[in-house]
Amino acid sequence: MPESSLSTKHLLGIKYITKEDIDLIFDTADSFIDVINRPIKKVPSLRDVTIANLFFENSTRTKMSFELAEKRLSADVVNFSASSSSVKKGETLLDTVNNILAMKVDMVVMRHPVPGAPMFLSKKINANVINAGDGTHEHPTQGLLDSYSIRRKLGEVAGKKVVIIGDVKHSRVALSNIFCLQKLGAEVKVCGPATLIPKHIESLGVGVEYDIDKALRWCDVANVLRIQLERQDIKYIPSLREYNLYYGIDKKRLDRLDREITIMHPGPINRGVELNSDVADSEHSIILQQVENGVAVRMAVLYLLAGRKN
Numbered sequence: 001m002p003e004s005s006l007s008t009k010h011l012l013g014i015k016y017i018t019k020e021d022i023d024l025i026f027d028t029a030d031s032f033i034d035v036i037n038r039p040i041k042k043v044p045s046l047r048d049v050t051i052a053n054l055f056f057e058n059s060t061r062t063k064m065s066f067e068l069a070e071k072r073l074s075a076d077v078v079n080f081s082a083s084s085s086s087v088k089k090g091e092t093l094l095d096t097v098n099n100i101l102a103m104k105v106d107m108v109v110m111r112h113p114v115p116g117a118p119m120f121l122s123k124k125i126n127a128n129v130i131n132a133g134d135g136t137h138e139h140p141t142q143g144l145l146d147s148y149s150i151r152r153k154l155g156e157v158a159g160k161k162v163v164i165i166g167d168v169k170h171s172r173v174a175l176s177n178i179f180c181l182q183k184l185g186a187e188v189k190v191c192g193p194a195t196l197i198p199k200h201i202e203s204l205g206v207g208v209e210y211d212i213d214k215a216l217r218w219c220d221v222a223n224v225l226r227i228q229l230e231r232q233d234i235k236y237i238p239s240l241r242e243y244n245l246y247y248g249i250d251k252k253r254l255d256r257l258d259r260e261i262t263i264m265h266p267g268p269i270n271r272g273v274e275l276n277s278d279v280a281d282s283e284h285s286i287i288l289q290q291v292e293n294g295v296a297v298r299m300a301v302l303y304l305l306a307g308r309k310n
């Protein structure tokens with residue numbers, strides 16, 4: 001395991017960490033990939049550490065992935081889900097967290113619908129805070145595992161052309177991907193209907209392409225986002241059927257390209273909307289490798305942050 005440590009006590013967003021931090025997380029994740037592929041998938045690294053997973057919003061992948069990563073590192077784990085907690089009786093976020101910390105918790109993994117909630121918490125408590133997705137802001141471990149998956153598939157991230165397709169406007173995954181890919185030297189474009197591309201996104205140094213076939217011809221990797229109907233207060237697209245017609249990726253669309261590209265998706269997939277099954281389940285797709293790599297990346301983040309108390 002590396003001797004170095006991260007430049008930060010918390011992981012609140014990719015915006016707030018350095019390229020050196022990302023390289024260190026990836027090199028550490030390489031060691032944990034070996035661990036999770038062994039018959040005995042556990043190491044004692046976090047034996048004295050207690051971690052609370054606080055999920056104020058639904059999750060399948062991130063919640064299970066963090067819990068598995070924590071257990072593989074031998075941490076003690078407590079899980080909190082807002083829907084079955086005293087939040088339903090009106091308890092505030094800070095009161096909830098302070099009560100949990102009174103039970104001597106060292107690290108907090110938090111998903112919350114409000115952008116900035118993990119940042120707020122990190123200023124109030126002593127425990128390390130890891131953002132597991134805050135509203136439409138950032139989802140740093142998803143950004144890390146996506147770039148890490150590109151590194152494992154294509155050898156390196158630097159110099160690669162990555163297009164992020166779809167509902168960029170409502171996506172925390174998009175922002176964390178943009179920051180992570182750029183720090184690692186990739187070229188990034190976004191593609192989607194104009195209503196789902198944030199105004200002024202070019203100011204982040206990304207290109208914008210509205211024609212999906214041009215975007216696919218340009219890229220090495222297409223990271224396809226979910227249409228987030230639950231965050232859309234008004235109609236941004238006429239219908240899901242029309243979205244699929246113009247922006248959905250199916251085998252026919254990929255067959256028109258003159259070379260192979262890699263297809264990624266953070267999940268959950270709306271099959272038949274942004275991605276058709278003949279692509280999602282094809283050899284072009286690394287969607288399940290992303291999930292597998294996510295456990296190793298989260299083990300690396302937890303392991304490295306546990307060494308940072310200040």
Ligand code: CP
Nearest residue numbers: 059060061062266267
């Ligand atoms: N990719 C992702 O964040 O999925 P979940 O919402 O299932 O955690």
